[in-house]
Amino acid sequence: MDKTPILHFAAALFAIMNPLGNLPVYIQATTGERPAAQRYVALFLAAFILVMLWVFFWFGNSILDFFGVSLSAFRIAGGILLLLSGIGMVRGQEGKKVGQMADQVGEQSELEEAEHRFRNLLIPVGVPLFVGPGSISTVILFAGQAGSWGERIAMSAVIAGMAVAVWLLLLVSERIGRLLGPMGLDIATRLMGLILAAIGVQFMLSGLGEVTLNWIDPAKL
Template sequence: MIPDIFAVNFFIALFALIDPVGNVPLFAAATSGLKNSTARLIAVFVSLFVLGFLIFFYFTGLSLLAFFGISLPAFRIAGGILLLLLGLDMTRNDFTASLQASTDEEGVAAGGRTAQARRRFESMIVPFAMPLLIGPGAISTVIIYASEARDYGMVGVVTGVGVIALVALSTMLSFWATPIISRLLGRIGLAIVVRVLGLILCAMAVQFILSGIADSTHGLILEEASQPYKS
């Protein structure tokens, strides 16, 4: 039962951070003017990048913390503060609309169909796949849940990798369904999805901060608050 809760929480946190549905307008703008087959291929490449990058930090993140002498509670608090800032930005502002203009400028700058598709994909890696989909918040979340997965042994490790793969698959399917989602939700619906995910992200960020303070102090935070679903 506990691994199931771990998997659900991990998936919700990563899904809220990567926000594939909320990033559909950006993907649509970044692949505007391309054939559907080319856009789907770009979605596969972006999803594979997300999968490989997150799995890398899932297995090496704790070692990197040890190398730099950073305790897990300190990283948990720092990651929670960062997630809180990101979540507040998602709930207060439609940041997808603010990034729409810059993505449109990249599309205009590219020229030639075959060359344009290649340049479009290469330009999306840095501003789209890395800072937007895989930001510091997603990396922090992967490292934090990697530490929790150790309590479940090999089952936890496999579960964590499965969650990352499921999030990457969800990202690819969301981008594949860009035309359908855009028509179904509309601009207002997409904005609502972003804000709801931002609210969930804020709550998880506060939970990270509470857990970090509880792990680094004695009796300051109630155990029921730092680990509400521990059995």
């Protein structure tokens, strides 16, 4: 079995998901949570990443074909979500939402609090930050290029390893947040918001470019 495609897949998936760069978003969203609730949220997000990427790895093309959605349209939709989330982070709106959510779940148990926070974190942390058009198109593309069942199983193991890596990073996010401090966290979050907005625009441009490519007649240029 050729290990080169598997290594390329691991490198591409890590670069697209960018768990280190996305940490400020998660830290900002879970500030003030009880430690047990934070651990539950990290586990829920890692499990969500694992299941969703596995589903799209094995059945991605069939799912998009069933709904009549192209990868280009998926990229545009994911780009819009990232753009809106990035604008909200730059303007400091995400921090206000977190404070409101903390007030609403203060009387719940750690597990109930984690479930409530996880539902609110699905957008934008779960989708499209970790499981977005970039990561989905990456797993679909490499699944189509896998030359054997052995390569497909190895790539599935890479997805599992990536989910575990994200889970471990999220577990230590509180320590990173304390290291950065309130001001450092706010600066990092706003910078990440700007980057997210730019990534969202790039996804939209890529999707629009693919959609309009066949509309242009080279003979008329």
